Amino acid sequence: MAEDPGAFAEDPDAFTIEPSPSGRLLCGGCAPHDVCRLGVEIAEARDDAVRFEVVCPPFWHGGPGVAHGGWTAAVFDDALNIVALRIEPRLVTKSLAVRYLRPVPVGRPMDLLARIERHSGRRWEVSAEMTLTGTPLATARAELRTRRPHHFARHEAWLARRSPSPNGPHAES
Numbered sequence: 001m002a003e004d005p006g007a008f009a010e011d012p013d014a015f016t017i018e019p020s021p022s023g024r025l026l027c028g029g030c031a032p033h034d035v036c037r038l039g040v041e042i043a044e045a046r047d048d049a050v051r052f053e054v055v056c057p058p059f060w061h062g063g064p065g066v067a068h069g070g071w072t073a074a075v076f077d078d079a080l081n082i083v084a085l086r087i088e089p090r091l092v093t094k095s096l097a098v099r100y101l102r103p104v105p106v107g108r109p110m111d112l113l114a115r116i117e118r119h120s121g122r123r124w125e126v127s128a129e130m131t132l133t134g135t136p137l138a139t140a141r142a143e144l145r146t147r148r149p150h151h152f153a154r155h156e157a158w159l160a161r162r163s164p165s166p167n168g169p170h171a172e173s
């Protein structure tokens, strides 16, 4: 993440995800802890593909000994962005499709391979597979976009127009 958090207050579009002090690529929520609280670690990186070791922490369980599907989706969102973030630090997810093939165990190291399928201009198509001892547990595909220059500022301006008002909620788009 970019070094000076104060810079985002003035210019939210200064936000980028960059290697943490320990060299990890972390989201804004985990960067202050310098550890991925989802349990995602890069194991091996090539230009167009990254292999991760992932372990579902117990507090993300959704059923007895198995991961919450939201954990699996969040892990894919991270991994699918990281594979492209190494080239483009200003990305957002436009769509994410997950196929849950088998229950995902809690507390077991698993392998996740993410790769860039296509990249043209602002458009990125990425895919990934999560496996346990070679057996696929879940797969995902995502469309990413390189952020337009004023992405976060535009969002903040849009949100500000929705501040609670004595005249009731705003409805403009």
Ligand SMILES: CCCCCCCC(=O)SCCNC(=O)CCNC(=O)[C@H](O)C(C)(C)COP(=O)(O)OP(=O)(O)OC[C@H]1O[C@@H](n2cnc3c(N)ncnc32)[C@H](O)[C@@H]1OP(=O)(O)O
Residues within 6 Å of the ligand: 017, 025, 026, 027, 077, 078, 081, 082, 091, 092, 093, 094, 122, 145, 148, 150, 151, 152, 154, 155, 158
């Ligand atoms: C290491 C850890 C990594 C973690 C990485 C995590 C990555 C994430 O999860 S990012 C968070 C989830 N994703 C998002 O929040 C993205 C939300 N969606 C969007 O902002 C848009 O739909 C977006 C940018 C994807 C659309 O992209 P694209 O299809 O190229 O269309 P684009 O021309 O840019 O915009 C289309 C419309 O979307 C809307 N839009 C786009 N950007 C914005 C914005 N910043 N604010 C408000 N509306 C917007 C507008 O309606 C726009 O139409 P117009 O420009 O005519 O008003």
